[in-house]
Amino acid sequence: MHSLEHLRIFLRVAEMRSFSRAAESLGTQKGRASTVVRQLEEELGVRLLHRTTRNVKLTEDGRAFYQRARDLLSDFDSMSTMFAGDDVALRGRLRADLPTELARTTLVPALPGFMARYPELELELSGTDRQVDLVEEGFDCVLRIGPIGDETLIARPVGRLRMVNAASPVYLARHGTPLTLEDLRQQGHRTIDYSRTLGARPCGWEYPDGDGYATVPLPVALQVNSVQAYEAAGLAGLGLIQAAYTGIRRHLESGAMVEVLPDLRPEPLEVSLVVAHRRNLSRRVRVFMAWIEDVLAPYLD
Structure with a gap:
């Protein structure tokens, strides 16, 4: 029987590579x-990790063992808090x-209140715009915008x-403020x-x-591949x-940008919370996901 400590060490090595x-x-x-x-691999009779001079990566057997190990630790966490009320502190890593x-x-600007309420929670946040591998990279949950693209994942x-739709006052001063779709063409508007x-x-x-x-085609002034740009x-x-x-929002409130064509807004984007499996979600994951929903509620249609 592998100790819980050994499983935690293996999980952390797999996640941090x-x-x-x-x-x-x-x-x-x-x-x-x-x-x-190494002891785990010897006892199991399989190689769990590919090792190189640069990093380590889960093997296929390692991925299967990793998932079962996470389930086991999640079960243990659930058992430890199964009689705990909502006022009991959240502990552990998320x-x-x-x-x-x-x-x-x-989300990050709203974190101080969450962390003040749960000071013993060890929170690790990644900010990316790619589709991460929940299992191999060790994520408890992921917030995604748009299609999930993986039927094996559980999306809520x-x-x-x-x-x-928005533009800067400087841009609108040059081209005019469009009031209709036809204005977009007649006034010579360009898009990013x-x-x-x-x-x-x-x-x-x-x-x-x-x-x-x-969609209506309009001349493109610039094409970019990052949200920031x-x-x-x-x-x-x-x-x-x-x-x-x-x-x-902050640019609209400050006047640095102006909303245009408010009656012709583009289609809202689907937002989902994604986990690798529905079974035995720890209390800390459930609480964190509920907090995200509360923070985003004012911005959802």
Whole structure:
């Protein structure tokens, strides 16, 4: 029977893809972490990790063992708190991945209240705009915008993130403020195009059309592949943008940007909380996911 401590060491090495970083985070020696994993492999009769000079990576057997080990530790955590009330402190580590801009503008600014309420929680947040591997990278939950793209994951819809059309006052002073779709063409408006792949065909300007949404092609002033660059281009007056309200709210409130065509907003973006499996979600994960939903509620349609 493997001790819970050994399983925790293995999980941390797998998640951090490094014996030295895992040992440092756990307050132990690199040699001990290496010995623990080697002993596990010898007892199981399989190789759990591919080791290179740069990093370590789970093998197929390692992925299966990793998932069972996480389940076992989750079961233990659940048993430890099964009779605990809501007023009992949350303890343990929680690792989550959040979209970069949503984390920067909305979720992280709200964290002080959450962390003050649960000071013993060890929170690890990743901010990325890629689809992370929940199992291999060790995430307890992930907040995703748009399609999930993996039917093996469990997704809980949170809502639809409100989108707005916007431009800088400088841009509108040059081109005029559009009041209709036809104004977009007649006034010679240009857009900033966001695409994860530079050189991809522009998506066009999106607007509601009957029961759905359609697009109208407009000249593209600039194509970018990051949300930060997209927002910066709009602020600089390079063109019109269609962005999540959470990301540019502060610019709208300060007057640095102006909403245009408010009756023709683009389709809201689906937002979901994603976990690797529904079974035995720890109390700390459930509480954190509920907090995210509460924080985002004012920005969802």
